[in-house]
Amino acid sequence: MFTKKDILNKIGQITLHILFWGVVLLFFTYFFGVGSKNYEETLTFSLFLLPITIATTYVSIYKLIPDYLVTKRYFRFVLYSVYTIIISGYLIMVSVFFSLIYVSNFKYADMNPLTRNIILITTAVYIVVVLVSAFKLLKLNLKHAEKTKALETKILDSQLKLKEQELHYLKMQIHPHFLFNTLNTMYGFALKKADETPEMILKLSNLLDYLLYQVDKPFVLLADEINHIKDYIALEKMRFNKTLDITFNSEGINETTKIAPMLLLPFIENSFKHGSIKNGVLKIEIDLATTPENILFSIKNTSATPENANKGIGLQNIKKRLDLLYKNKYDLEIDASENFFKVALKLNND
Numbered sequence: 001m002f003t004k005k006d007i008l009n010k011i012g013q014i015t016l017h018i019l020f021w022g023v024v025l026l027f028f029t030y031f032f033g034v035g036s037k038n039y040e041e042t043l044t045f046s047l048f049l050l051p052i053t054i055a056t057t058y059v060s061i062y063k064l065i066p067d068y069l070v071t072k073r074y075f076r077f078v079l080y081s082v083y084t085i086i087i088s089g090y091l092i093m094v095s096v097f098f099s100l101i102y103v104s105n106f107k108y109a110d111m112n113p114l115t116r117n118i119i120l121i122t123t124a125v126y127i128v129v130v131l132v133s134a135f136k137l138l139k140l141n142l143k144h145a146e147k148t149k150a151l152e153t154k155i156l157d158s159q160l161k162l163k164e165q166e167l168h169y170l171k172m173q174i175h176p177h178f179l180f181n182t183l184n185t186m187y188g189f190a191l192k193k194a195d196e197t198p199e200m201i202l203k204l205s206n207l208l209d210y211l212l213y214q215v216d217k218p219f220v221l222l223a224d225e226i227n228h229i230k231d232y233i234a235l236e237k238m239r240f241n242k243t244l245d246i247t248f249n250s251e252g253i254n255e256t257t258k259i260a261p262m263l264l265l266p267f268i269e270n271s272f273k274h275g276s277i278k279n280g281v282l283k284i285e286i287d288l289a290t291t292p293e294n295i296l297f298s299i300k301n302t303s304a305t306p307e308n309a310n311k312g313i314g315l316q317n318i319k320k321r322l323d324l325l326y327k328n329k330y331d332l333e334i335d336a337s338e339n340f341f342k343v344a345l346k347l348n349n350d
Helices: 004-032 039-069 074-103 118-192 197-213 222-243 265-274 306-310 313-325
Strands: 244-249 282-290 294-302 330-336 340-348
Touching: 004 039, 004 118, 039 074, 039 118, 074 118, 118 197, 118 222, 197 222, 222 244, 222 265, 222 282, 265 282, 265 294, 265 313, 265 340, 313 330
Parallel strands: 244 282
Antiparallel strands: 282 294, 294 340, 330 340
16 A cells, blocks of 8 residues: 555656656757757657657666666667667657658658758667666666665674674683682682682682673773783682792783783683693793784693693683684684693784
């Protein structure tokens, strides 16, 4: 059922068409009237020629272009275009005979000079057809471009939502994994009734606050990430006691540099979980530095076998998060040997 808006749009469209063909009629009248003093006869000739022009134009813009040219059915477009030219050419010839018979009473000398020239008449008709067809093609291209842009926007929105959901899922994986490891450590200290238990609870509280309230942010200050890494290392020192030899160098960190939360901590967790104690000690070396363009992070721990290279939820998680958050903006190198396991990460923080 047509709405009031649809009816008004249709009326407006019909009005524009009528006005346009009125202008074409005036163009034909004055164009073919050059050199003639009798504009009434030229107007009559133009009125007969106008329906041929209208029919040829509408066949072009409502059938040939949308059904065959736009849909890339080029053979049929060329074939039906040739048919259209032949039929319209025949009708133009009829209009010339009409001018000779009806307007000039079979007196060739009395014909308007320009209405005798079939080539000129045909050119005038097809100038109108070509101009209107070109406008129609441009309009269709603009409409197609708008649809393509709208589709691309919709796809980008869908990809963004999917990316956010995947990131949320990956972050949710961090929570139970991290808590499980830390609570295990605390449980051991509680069983021993160790004096370090209150300090451990305090550091765990800080880590949980970071985990629950900061991890959902897209980016946090690198300085905050470092503080919580230090809390985590302090917790692990309590657990490993004298069997841990760890160094963490993070000098000269730019205070404004930001990073995705919980991005580096899974690497450190992985070192504690899969690192091997050799000669009575688990050795871990962590280096973190920043440049104006990059964040440089490396971690190295003693390892028994290269099989540890791809173990752990944390390491697999971090690879996926890097692809989502730093696509084409990071370099990750993993080196696993019989004695050491090393990870080197370079992030572009532009």
